[in-house]
Amino acid sequence: MDYILAPSILSADFLTLKDQIDQVEKAGAKYLHFDVMDGMFVRNISFGIPVLKCLKGNTGMVLDVHLMIMEPSRYFEKFKDAGAEILTIHYEATRTVKEDLLRIKELGMIPSLTISPDTDAAVVFPYLEYVNQILIMTVQPGEGAQSYIDKCTDKIKAVREEITKRGLNVNVEVDGGINEKTILTAKEAGANVFVMGSSIFHGNPYENALKYKGMLGIQ
Ligand code: DX5
Numbered sequence: 001m002d003y004i005l006a007p008s009i010l011s012a013d014f015l016t017l018k019d020q021i022d023q024v025e026k027a028g029a030k031y032l033h034f035d036v037m038d039g040m041f042v043r044n045i046s047f048g049i050p051v052l053k054c055l056k057g058n059t060g061m062v063l064d065v066h067l068m069i070m071e072p073s074r075y076f077e078k079f080k081d082a083g084a085e086i087l088t089i090h091y092e093a094t095r096t097v098k099e100d101l102l103r104i105k106e107l108g109m110i111p112s113l114t115i116s117p118d119t120d121a122a123v124v125f126p127y128l129e130y131v132n133q134i135l136i137m138t139v140q141p142g143e144g145a146q147s148y149i150d151k152c153t154d155k156i157k158a159v160r161e162e163i164t165k166r167g168l169n170v171n172v173e174v175d176g177g178i179n180e181k182t183i184l185t186a187k188e189a190g191a192n193v194f195v196m197g198s199s200i201f202h203g204n205p206y207e208n209a210l211k212y213k214g215m216l217g218i219q
């Protein structure tokens, strides 16, 4: 299985954003996680299309965009144009999950589906054929630097087991409270893509990314 670090710029210093993302790329991170919040699906507002456009073409990392917005399909074309490569939508934010995932693919992006901590893991099972990634939220979406919710470990296991049982090739990403205490729990449960905000960008991003790469056994 490929293990991938996905630093989340939600915790980066935006005055030195280019330097910060260069550091994590140099350390070997393969995805750059980009959290979009609309003040409706989640209480907070983060950043959006103009910032993503700045990143497009300025990093070799895959732009992994996590939409915490209601009715995300309203913005699929705009995110595609701005450089999104993986596009994650929340199961809870749309009534047209399958159509949305198919549309993301049709637009040339990689479809990904996520569930919040209180949503049952089994709700994603009917959609596994339409995605390349399932994101299991391990904190309530909406802000960085929260603590990992332990009950989510069983959800990671359940989703990984179902993917294996059906012989599918789907990444399992985890997001929220991933740090040196929780990363191996998530890995052992079956996660292979690790979103990390505060534990990478608070302190020295290069050194932190190297440390977590080492913990995951990434060469
Ligand atoms: C939270 C976001 C996360 C956030 C994680 O809603 O989806 O991507 O950046 O932050 P940490 O790693 O600090 O928990």
Ligand code: ZN
Residues within 6 Å of the ligand: 008, 033, 034, 035, 066, 175, 195
């Ligand atoms: Zn996220």
